[in-house]
Amino acid sequence: MSVILTADGLVGGYGDADVLHGVDLAVEATDIAVIVGPNGAGKSTALKALFGLVELRQGRVTLLGEDITGAAPDTIVPRGMGYVPQERNIFPNLTVHENLEMGAYTRRGDIGAAYDRVYDLFPPLAERRRSPAGTLSGGQRQMVAIGRALMLEPRILLLDEPTVGLSPLYIEQIFDRIVEINRAGVAVLMVEQNARQALRLASRGYVLAGGRNRFSDTGPNLLRDPEVARSFLGS
Amino acid sequence: MSPELYGVIMYAVGLLTLGGIYAIVSLGLNVQWGYAGLFNLGIAGFFAIGAYASAILTAPEVSSRISGLHLPIVAGLAMAAIASGIVAYAIGRLTLKLQSDYLAIATIGVGEILRLILKNEAWLTNGALGISAIPRPFEGLPPPWDQFAFLAFVAFLVVLVFVLLERARLAPWGRVMRAIRDNETAARAAGKDTTRLRLESFVVGSMIMGLGGAVYAHYVKFISPEAFEPMMTTFIVWVMLIAGGSGNNRGAILGPLLVWTIWSATEFATLRLPPEWATQAAYLRIFLIGLALQIILQKAPRGLLPEPTIRSGATGKQNTAGP
Amino acid sequence: MIELVNFYLIPGIVLGCIYALGAIGLSLVFGILRFAHFAHGDLLTLGAYFSLVAATALAVPPLWALPVAIVATAAAALLIDRLFYRPLRARHSVATVIASFGVALMIRSVIQLIWGPQDRVFETGIRHPLVIGDFRLAERHIYIVAAAATIIALLHLFLTRTRAGKAMRAMSDEPSLARVSGINTERVVAWTWVLAAALLAAGGLFLGIDTQVKPQMGFNLILPMFAAAILGGIGKPYGAIAGGLVIGLAEELATVPIGGMPLVPPSYKSAVAFVILVAMLLWRPTGLFRGRVF
Numbered sequence: 009m010s011v012i013l014t015a016d017g018l019v020g021g022y023g024d025a026d027v028l029h030g031v032d033l034a035v036e037a038t039d040i041a042v043i044v045g046p047n048g049a050g051k052s053t054a055l056k057a058l059f060g061l062v063e064l065r066q067g068r069v070t071l072l073g074e075d076i077t078g079a080a081p082d083t084i085v086p087r088g089m090g091y092v093p094q095e096r097n098i099f100p101n102l103t104v105h106e107n108l109e110m111g112a113y114t115r116r117g118d119i120g121a122a123y124d125r126v127y128d129l130f131p132p133l134a135e136r137r138r139s140p141a142g143t144l145s146g147g148q149r150q151m152v153a154i155g156r157a158l159m160l161e162p163r164i165l166l167l168d169e170p171t172v173g174l175s176p177l178y179i180e181q182i183f184d185r186i187v188e189i190n191r192a193g194v195a196v197l198m199v200e201q202n203a204r205q206a207l208r209l210a211s212r213g214y215v216l217a218g219g220r221n222r223f224s225d226t227g228p229n230l231l232r233d234p235e236v237a238r239s240f241l242g243s
Numbered sequence: 244m245s246p247e248l249y250g251v252i253m254y255a256v257g258l259l260t261l262g263g264i265y266a267i268v269s270l271g272l273n274v275q276w277g278y279a280g281l282f283n284l285g286i287a288g289f290f291a292i293g294a295y296a297s298a299i300l301t302a303p304e305v306s307s308r309i310s311g312l313h314l315p316i317v318a319g320l321a322m323a324a325i326a327s328g329i330v331a332y333a334i335g336r337l338t339l340k341l342q343s344d345y346l347a348i349a350t351i352g353v354g355e356i357l358r359l360i361l362k363n364e365a366w367l368t369n370g371a372l373g374i375s376a377i378p379r380p381f382e383g384l385p386p387p388w389d390q391f392a393f394l395a396f397v398a399f400l401v402v403l404v405f406v407l408l409e410r411a412r413l414a415p416w417g418r419v420m421r422a423i424r425d426n427e428t429a430a431r432a433a434g435k436d437t438t439r440l441r442l443e444s445f446v447v448g449s450m451i452m453g454l455g456g457a458v459y460a461h462y463v464k465f466i467s468p469e470a471f472e473p474m475m476t477t478f479i480v481w482v483m484l485i486a487g488g489s490g491n492n493r494g495a496i497l498g499p500l501l502v503w504t505i506w507s508a509t510e511f512a513t514l515r516l517p518p519e520w521a522t523q524a525a526y527l528r529i530f531l532i533g534l535a536l537q538i539i540l541q542k543a544p545r546g547l548l549p550e551p552t553i554r555s556g557a558t559g560k561q562n563t564a565g566p
Numbered sequence: 567m568i569e570l571v572n573f574y575l576i577p578g579i580v581l582g583c584i585y586a587l588g589a590i591g592l593s594l595v596f597g598i599l600r601f602a603h604f605a606h607g608d609l610l611t612l613g614a615y616f617s618l619v620a621a622t623a624l625a626v627p628p629l630w631a632l633p634v635a636i637v638a639t640a641a642a643a644l645l646i647d648r649l650f651y652r653p654l655r656a657r658h659s660v661a662t663v664i665a666s667f668g669v670a671l672m673i674r675s676v677i678q679l680i681w682g683p684q685d686r687v688f689e690t691g692i693r694h695p696l697v698i699g700d701f702r703l704a705e706r707h708i709y710i711v712a713a714a715a716t717i718i719a720l721l722h723l724f725l726t727r728t729r730a731g732k733a734m735r736a737m738s739d740e741p742s743l744a745r746v747s748g749i750n751t752e753r754v755v756a757w758t759w760v761l762a763a764a765l766l767a768a769g770g771l772f773l774g775i776d777t778q779v780k781p782q783m784g785f786n787l788i789l790p791m792f793a794a795a796i797l798g799g800i801g802k803p804y805g806a807i808a809g810g811l812v813i814g815l816a817e818e819l820a821t822v823p824i825g826g827m828p829l830v831p832p833s834y835k836s837a838v839a840f841v842i843l844v845a846m847l848l849w850r851p852t853g854l855f856r857g858r859v860f
Binding site (some may be wrong): 282336345346355361474482485522523526533534536544 | 602604649657658659661664667670672678683741788796843844851
Binding site for chain 1 (some may be wrong): 574729732733735738739740743744745746747748749750751780801802
């Protein structure tokens, strides 16, 4: 089993205040890794730190064995890490197709197959490929957001709360697609608020609180743990 | 006393007088920008309103425009501030809710419209002919006492405005203003009427600028729309405030004196040149002041005298003005 | 009716084209670099002077000098960005706006230093206007509008068919997402300046041909350009085109005498753009076509 991504002892945050106080993560090629935890636990910050969007005072990030700590996004992206932010994750004035094209920006050569894969995965997008992305519904916009990152044909996909604000029907669809993506060979690391649903799929689950790791196990195991359920997963 | 020394002294007096007038205007800008974070690029307009208001009310009778009121200079100054304040209030009600870049554009436009009005409404302003023979306080005195007295008058006004503004800065009004500047959403959440407070800052600052304009008019005794070429006036006051230290009232006095001295000194130097070089030199000076601004912005944006820090309660964080 | 077309409508369209060329670049700079670029008008002036110099030096008709002027203006814009705007990019936009104010003055003073304050004209000779019935179209007006339309069509192709153009639109939409997609933001910034400079060189040339070349020419346009950009919606280049035409026509048509008195006296013509500007900012800051507000 190959390790795609590791993070050791991440300490950092925005400005003077640290949000992360020592976070460790590891994702292997076949993993769906899920990060859950209460609000303010530093989940999104951890994800951003992997991508070089947050200043790290300490810690190390490696991608496919190479150290990428603090590297700029436009050097990380070509190495095979795709990132879907929680907000503002599409280009509203570009068409669906153009959004996907931007996802493949750093790739050279023929990307026709990548388009086909995304449109197969998300059929509604194929119908609306010439519409400005901002005119789509919430669920479809999320598809564009994920599709954009997939155009890279990444080794690992980082998702920040991919189902936030979506209707239950779309939530299920998105989770199904994520499983499909993972089966096709892309490692997944996602932060999720819908903790129970997400952990059910997780081969690796991390519970973060106060900027630190609290529990790490497979998703289903975490769900079975009464302490975890009580403190962190709510009712 | 040798004539050279006399010349130098009188030159210095003139320098300080104009420097002091610009100091008044800068103090006005400091209220708007330094205290409240309002990005006003229409300074020249309020300066001009003050100048024209006082001039119209005090200058002798002329058939081409409204005149002959012969009001005393003090009344002229007061009316100048009031007129600027009224215009500022009207404009502020309309535009202050705009964000900084948009407010800048709007205020430039305001300055432009005011300039057009000054140029075109000859029944009021005498248009391009301008207003002349504006009375100057103490002009009855024999020289050099008339100049000295006027300088003292300007210095008095500078000190007066400074003291009032320092009081305001340290008072609750000033603190609330800074809170709004640094984090408007938080201030509003705390129940402050941010719109009204910003309007107050804008009006007070403009009134001070109007006062400065009026003093200017009485000093030079002749004004016309050309004198208020918006870019130079607005621009130079901004340079003065940034150089001196925005947010700091002492800086708002020091900056103008310094910048004006340098500006005048370079003008003096170019007067020695043969005439064909003189106009070239004028453009070179403008280029250099523009360049000086870039250097200040990049290397010393807080200016010479940074804003006096007021530790805010729990976090002990400093909040300062400065671009 | 004839007078309306000849003396107001056509000049309005020509002026509108020139405003549009400036406003497109302004809108792009506003959308991608996120600040109000007050030196935009003076860059137009620079473009005009470069065109004049090139046309004279190469002894060609003015339009042929345009490519040279474009290169020169683009180089100037890139240099200015590197020296004066880039160092301030991390800071609040107020610093860059003030800096651009200073740059405007610097450009104007350099122009005056090199070329002096007097008016200059392009050598176009006496041309007979094209007469269709009672309508007279000055030759220069025809080719200004035609050239402007061509340039805008090329711009459209650039923005919709090239990778660079789409990257620019992406960055204008969501700069951080653009970064996260691996787009090199400094390179997009460079393209933005090149594009804006090219449009300004053309605008300067056209304005110079239509009127004359003088140091204040571009600066006088800054308010109408801002008005047009905001009217069209910040970050929406097509909106800026519409905005430019609206402002140009509004300025001219406002001075049409209706029953003896025009709506706006000619001496207040430049206030028209400003009034439209403020009205837009207060009523609908996203512009007619819903651009950004920030």
